[in-house]
Amino acid sequence: MVILSKTDQDGASLSSEAIRRRIRTGAHDGHTAGLAAGKLQCNLAILPEAYALDFLRFCQRNPKPCPVVGVGDTGSHMLPTLGRDIDIRSDVPRYRVFKEGALVEEVTDITSHWADDLVTVALGCSFTFENALIRAGIPVRHIEMGRNVPMYRTNIDLVPAGPFGGQMVVTMRPLKADQIDAARAISAKYPQAHGAPIAIGDPAAIGISDLSAPDYGDPVDVKPGEVPVYWACGVTPQNVLKAAKLPICITHAPGHMLITDVAEDAETTIYQDPNQNEKTNKE
Amino acid sequence: MVILSKTDQDGASLSSEAIRRRIRTGAHDGHTAGLAAGKLQCNLAILPEAYALDFLRFCQRNPKPCPVVGVGDTGSHMLPTLGRDIDIRSDVPRYRVFKEGALVEEVTDITSHWADDLVTVALGCSFTFENALIRAGIPVRHIEMGRNVPMYRTNIDLVPAGPFGGQMVVTMRPLKADQIDAARAISAKYPQAHGAPIAIGDPAAIGISDLSAPDYGDPVDVKPGEVPVYWACGVTPQNVLKAAKLPICITHAPGHMLITDVAEDAETTIYQDPNQNEKTNKE
Numbered sequence: 001m002v003i004l005s006k007t008d009q010d011g012a013s014l015s016s017e018a019i020r021r022r023i024r025t026g027a028h029d030g031h032t033a034g035l036a037a038g039k040l041q042c043n044l045a046i047l048p049e050a051y052a053l054d055f056l057r058f059c060q061r062n063p064k065p066c067p068v069v070g071v072g073d074t075g076s077h078m079l080p081t082l083g084r085d086i087d088i089r090s091d092v093p094r095y096r097v098f099k100e101g102a103l104v105e106e107v108t109d110i111t112s113h114w115a116d117d118l119v120t121v122a123l124g125c126s127f128t129f130e131n132a133l134i135r136a137g138i139p140v141r142h143i144e145m146g147r148n149v150p151m152y153r154t155n156i157d158l159v160p161a162g163p164f165g166g167q168m169v170v171t172m173r174p175l176k177a178d179q180i181d182a183a184r185a186i187s188a189k190y191p192q193a194h195g196a197p198i199a200i201g202d203p204a205a206i207g208i209s210d211l212s213a214p215d216y217g218d219p220v221d222v223k224p225g226e227v228p229v230y231w232a233c234g235v236t237p238q239n240v241l242k243a244a245k246l247p248i249c250i251t252h253a254p255g256h257m258l259i260t261d262v263a264e265d266a267e268t269t270i271y272q273d274p275n276q277n278e279k280t281n282k283e
Numbered sequence: 284m285v286i287l288s289k290t291d292q293d294g295a296s297l298s299s300e301a302i303r304r305r306i307r308t309g310a311h312d313g314h315t316a317g318l319a320a321g322k323l324q325c326n327l328a329i330l331p332e333a334y335a336l337d338f339l340r341f342c343q344r345n346p347k348p349c350p351v352v353g354v355g356d357t358g359s360h361m362l363p364t365l366g367r368d369i370d371i372r373s374d375v376p377r378y379r380v381f382k383e384g385a386l387v388e389e390v391t392d393i394t395s396h397w398a399d400d401l402v403t404v405a406l407g408c409s410f411t412f413e414n415a416l417i418r419a420g421i422p423v424r425h426i427e428m429g430r431n432v433p434m435y436r437t438n439i440d441l442v443p444a445g446p447f448g449g450q451m452v453v454t455m456r457p458l459k460a461d462q463i464d465a466a467r468a469i470s471a472k473y474p475q476a477h478g479a480p481i482a483i484g485d486p487a488a489i490g491i492s493d494l495s496a497p498d499y500g501d502p503v504d505v506k507p508g509e510v511p512v513y514w515a516c517g518v519t520p521q522n523v524l525k526a527a528k529l530p531i532c533i534t535h536a537p538g539h540m541l542i543t544d545v546a547e548d549a550e551t552t553i554y555q556d557p558n559q560n561e562k563t564n565k566e
Contacts, residue, residue: 053336
């Protein structure tokens with residue numbers, strides 16, 4: 001369940017940079033759903049450089065659950081390619097710190113954990129295509145019900161890299177049969193946010209035994225005539241990181257994402273400062 | 284200029300795997316344009332692991348010139364994520380070997396150069412969107428003229444990472460004004476192959492002084508009423524690698540690409556063996 005505290009009721013009207021400033025100062029430490037509309041939000045993985053090459057290889061080989069949208073310099077706590085003045089130590093509302101695969105702490109600031117060998121990897125999240133579905137008139141059940149999205153472990157093997165591997169976690173959204181083609185086409189436009197569905201229909205076919213008992217998040221109603229549609233999920237890399245039992249690894253807390261300054265529908269996820277970028281905006 | 288020798292006149296009808304086998308045995312060491320229609324072809328960069336994390340960061344930050352489509356394990360000469368039985372030491376028709384930034388050799392096999400610390404990075408190439416343009420009835424001038432695409436250094440700064448940085452190289456294709464929107468939409472569908480144009484129109488705006496004198500490749504005619512359209516180019520990472528003066532770095536020779544088993548229009552560039560992949564094909 002998402003921990004709700006100091007959630008910014010007015011956040012939807014604030015810019016991404018203004019919200020990050022409130023997060024940095026502690027004025028907002030709640031979830032980020034619906035904040036900074038139109039801006040890319042990200043899953044977060046911070047890990048020692050010794051594992052970063054393998055982790056990037058792992059993400060490259062599993063782009064649907066692990067779409068890399070930003071990578072920091074080793075030891076740098078700034079992420080200039082995702083926005084102005086992003087300090088990854090303080091600009092995410094809530095973090096989880098893992099040691100040897102065990103959760104040791106949930107905190108709102110990781111400055112005390114920062115080290116010169118840490119590398120930040122930002123990964124796209126499903127908020128992006130959910131927003132696009134809703135704009136297209138396709139309702140998203142867990143949002144309608146005010147719940148977390150249901151997430152399930154599957155038997156879909158990931159392509160391994162170094163110590164990273166395992167099976168994919170998926171989210172499920174029930175859709176009417178005549179909405180599926182449109183939902184597929186819309187989500188496919190966002191490869192940086194899990195892209196098109198991984199599977200449609202029979203949960204047993206991908207190793208899910210009971211849709212009413214998700215492994216993470218909350219169950220949602222699947223109404224008569226609706227078909228469960230499964231997308232790759234950002235919990236996948238979190239589980240993979242935990243299973244690899246790294247000496248240290250830091251992620252965001254579920255629902256408490258990094259809000260970037262990159263537009264959700266930008267062709268690439270690399271932030272271009274409008275004041276410093278005249279010559280590459282010729283189109 | 285492309286070096287033409289032992290070019291496979293019948294190659295267009297052979298499967299990607301069959302062509303690689305001919306390349307491996309030395310039966311084909313010419314360019315790969317037009318071979319294995321519908322299959323993704325790749326630029327190649329092989330470099331020591333010590334530089335691989337920075338190079339992947341560089342590519343992530345510059346996805347239009349440097350779209351990563353495959354990364355090998357350190358020391359492994361196989362590339363299973365791009366196809367069946369790809370041995371990167373022998374399955375590219377022609378390689379260039381650089382030491383400290385200087386070209387030392389052009390060869391058809393790099394087995395003697397292989398080392399346990401080398402990492403292979405495969406990058407998308409413009410063949411993919413050119414094929415799509417032609418299928419859509421938009422002619423590509425340098426192909427019509429039987430020439431290499433004209434390529435130009437620009438003043439567009441790349442986002443640096445570690446020792447890698449510099450300015451972007453672009454290709455240019457002249458189009459009629461009423462073809463530009465379609466060409467943009469078509470190429471934007473292939474983010475793994477440089478995506479939408481980087482710039483359109485005035486060459487001086489991106490630092491090109493004379494369109495008739497490309498820095499690489501051949502000049503092409505720009506007819507009255509046509510507009511030059513510029514795409515990010517795979518020579519960019521090659522120049523960046525040369526400038527970084529790595530102890531060793533191996534690339535393909537221009538036009539002599541890695542032919543993969545991945546479909547050009549696949550949603551991701553990760554090869555899935557049809558015999559081993561039943562459960563992820565539920566869609």
